[in-house]
Amino acid sequence: MSEPAGATSTGATGLSAAGTPPGQRTREPSTGELMRQLSEQTSSLVRAELQLAQVEMSEKAKKAGVGAGLFGGAGIVALYGVGALVATLILVLVAIGLAPWLSALIITVVLFAIAGIAALMGKKKVKEATPAAPDRTIDNVKKDVETVKEARQS
DSSP: OOOOTTOOOOTTTOOOTTSSOTTOOOOOOOHHHHHHHHHHHHHHHHHHHHHHHHHHHHHHHHHHHHHHHHHHHHHHHHHHHHHHHHHHHHHHHHHTTOOHHHHHHHHHHHHHHHHHHHHHHHHHHHHHHOSOSOHHHHHHHHHHHHHHHHHHHO
């Protein structure tokens, strides 16, 4: 009859479950050896995690590149659509009785006015965003450094 899985047997060989003769202790690793193993295993784990992160980020970068290309293509098609809309607006003004040159001039002035307003709003937003330093992150790092210094002195 066989023994259940996980049961220890001293059977005919006279060995304990660990494979050593009964009464003979196995040598346990020293603290230094354990620390060396910990260091090696930690280094291996960090390298493996960095490799995984690199592979994952390259896959995401490829997908982002394809997405950006599609956005660029959509932007070009939208630009042609805006051009067609401008031509349509000019033709509408011609149809209501204005001279073609005057219709084109009116639409041009309106477009430049819209562009000017957008440029001023953009300039204001860029000015609000400068300098481009991550202020909150810098403050947090300074606080962390101070906390570590205080803990070392205690």
